[in-house]
Amino acid sequence: MSMCLSLIMIHKLFNKVFDKHPKAVFFTCMDSRMIPSRFTQTNVGDMFIVRNAGNIIPHSHHFMGEVTMNEPAALELGCVVNDIRHIIICGHSDCKAMNLLYKLKDSTFSSKTNRQLSPLRAWLCNHAHTSLEKYHQLELCGTNRPLMFSSELPLKKFAAYIDPEKKWSVEDRLSQVNTLEQLANVASYNFLKRRLESHQLHVHALWFDIYTGDIYYFSRQNKRFVEINEFTVDSLSDEVSRYYS
Template identity: 70%
Template sequence: MDRILRGIMKYRQTDRKKMVEQFEIVKNRPEPKAVFFTCMDSRMIPTRFTETNVGDMFVVRNAGNIIPHSQHFVDEATTNEPAALELGCVVNDIRHIIVCGHSDCKAMNLLYALQCEEFSSQKNRRISPLRAWLSAHASSSLSKFQQLEMTGFDKPLVFHAETQMRKFVAYIDPEDKFCIADKLSQVNCLQQLQNIASYGFLKKRLEKHQLHIHALWFDIYTGDIYYFSRQNKRFVDVNEVTINMLEKEVLKYYS
């Protein structure tokens, strides 16, 4: 806590004035461009690696960057994530939703371990909110990953996109650069796009191309950021070589 308090004092001496100036500019009329879902991992600082600023994004964080499927909610029982989707995309008319996973994700490591029946037993879920959260809301990601594992990791997976009729194909780590848990993390990231599209209050916007869903993946060891390219059917490293191609894809499909 001492480090936090000293950080606040440093902020007061360095960044505070600039931030207040930015608050004045956006004031009561912020125009955020994206709802950004990512993991609560302390190594993930999305506003830094996207160079976004005050008023640019709604950021929602949890263990494993998971957006539960709408089937889990009846009546008024819900969680923060769909509420954030409504606040961002309906109330504030934000047009882009981004889900960002990352390497060495502790939640994904735990999800992989939940394949063990004893580890994922009801008894263990009752003493571990994290295991219960993952068992309830990330089991679809694990099932999708198991499909991939059964084929030797070289066959594509198919995900529903904005509608049930619209689908996209994904090759997961075709160059075999990442470990098993990282492959699962990438599958989980794409599964969340399918989960987002399950919400009825987003249906018309998705069908009319007024709302777009994207996936990013961050390698914490190299600092590289990957964008899932539906055109290339895989996560593509965003760099000086690929940026023009990716920008053209975004303008073509998501403008």
């Protein structure tokens, strides 16, 4: 599918999200090939964009007292101070951070000594280890069985089939797992819980194929990432309207 068509499809999908006052907090990777405003067809002022290595939102248990990071501060600024109602987490193919995370399965490579020498390894070991653990479940169970993820609502989980067609590399599968794992991290912040539980705040997951320009939306109805194209956009748009309006 051409990039132009991708833009049309993603704009139609989020037409009801980006309505009269289009606002969202968009978390994505710092990869230079990721240009969120382009593939979401949004304009200046439409979204708060937060970028880091691996589109990660650290879990709240890492922060005690006044110790914090940019990501939770951005969540509060966007969703509390500015009353933004939608959080979008977007991963992508050929993610260098996810490629490194996969290598961190090796205990020597991820040792404390090596983490002290590499801020990137330390960042991934501290804040993406749950994604790696979840991916290990996928390796044990296979892609034809669903993984269970914690949702943004307390005690509620959702099922996800990760690459049942076996079209992606192991690192790309890890990237998709990591993207979905961030939903639970969003829900870990007390200042968001009331809004999440009252359905005043909604969390979405996207995944972008760097090489084809195809964009995938995680459909809870279909329990998988579904490519946004002319055949799927109407049903995905209906799902967004039904569950997230």
